[in-house]
Amino acid sequence: MINIQRTVFGGISSLFTTSLHVVAHNLNLYNEDIKLLPPSIKSKLLYILSKRGILSDANIEFCLHARLKEIDLSESDVTDEALATISKTCINLVKIDLNSAKESRKTISNDGIIKIARSCRWIQVFYLRRCLNIGDEAVVQIAVNCKSIKHLNLGGCSGVSDRSLQALxxxxxxxxxxxxxxxxxxxxxxxxxxxxxxxxxxxEFHMALCHNITDEAIECIIEYCRKIRILIFHGCPKITENSRIALEELLARECSNVKQLTWTVY
Structure with a gap:
């Protein structure tokens, strides 16, 4: 059993943090003991492991608990197996970050995302940047099951098409x-x-490097999405000078709160 005790000299925070880092560094020695830790300590340990990028299919189950609200796997090498484990335990999850921090991720597929979407229905933040095997099938399930979704990153998910946008x-x-x-x-x-x-x-709408986007899409956003503040569509080869003209109208609005615009005129 991992034993973290208060000393007569105080300094409990430092001792506690040091103990967690020791456990994280020697994770394979403490797997069974970690299961017995209270949720609050598991959450702190999970944070350390996620920042070090050492969460995996084999060890993630020991740190999960039903009260967990957020999990960052952007630095960790996990597969659909880990997502299945999360879906069985963390039904109260509100944020999951699977953005690929380095190279594109090929170990996550529609199957893993669908399991998460169907079990963790309170998710508000879903990050999937550069998960190459994610397509419409997964996004539709996110839209249908996670109706509280606020932030969705599908950048670089080359299988995503208009079907996903319709479902959202x-x-x-x-x-x-x-x-x-x-x-x-x-x-x-x-x-x-x-x-x-x-x-x-x-x-906020990012559409950079989308080869099928034209001026009509930009004009539609400007007309109907009146709260837009960030609009990114550089590297879209069908964009022309007409989009720049439309953007001038957006910037001229008295109620405009635009913070960031990037585009390329071809």
């Missing part, structure tokens, strides 16, 4: 930020978002 438009009234850069989305998908349930909540 129909089911997610609280969506605030959406990243679909380097995907297959086109004007039709953007039109769905602009006329969907989230048009009044969307403040």
């Amino acid at each position: 438009a129909e089911n997610c009234p609280n969506l605030e930020s959406l990243n679909v850069s380097s995907t297959k989305v086109s004007d039709n998908g953007v039109f769905q978002i602009c006329k969907g349930k989230c048009c009044n909540t969307l403040t």
Whole structure:
């Protein structure tokens, strides 16, 4: 059993933190003991392990608990197996970060994401940047099951298309930020978002390097998404000078709160 005790000299915070780092460094020695720790300590240990990028399919189960609200796997090498474990334990999850911090991630598929979406229905933040094997099938399940979703990053998920945007438009009234850069989305998908349930909540839209986006999509966002503050669409080869003209109209609005714009005119 891991034994963390108060000393007569005080300094409990330092001793506690040091003990956690020792456990994290020698994780394989304490797996069974970690299971017995209270949720608050498990959460702190999980944070350390996630920052070190040493969470894996084999050890993640020891640190999970039903009260867990957030988990960051952006630095860790996990597969659908770990996601299945999370889906069985962490039904109160509100944030999961699977963004690939380094190289693109190929070990996560639609199957793992669907398990999370169907079990963890309170998720508000779902980050999947550069998860190459994620497509419409997974995003539709996120939209249908996680109706409280506010922030969704699908940048670099090359299998994502207009079908995903249609599902989000129909089911997610609280969506605030959406990243679909380097995907297959086109004007039709953007039109769905602009006329969907989230048009009044969307403040951030990333569409960089989307080869099927034209000026019509940009003009539609400007017309219908009146709260937009960040609009990213550089590297879209079908964009012309007409988008710049439309952006001038956006910036001229008295109620405009635009903070960031990036685009490329071809």
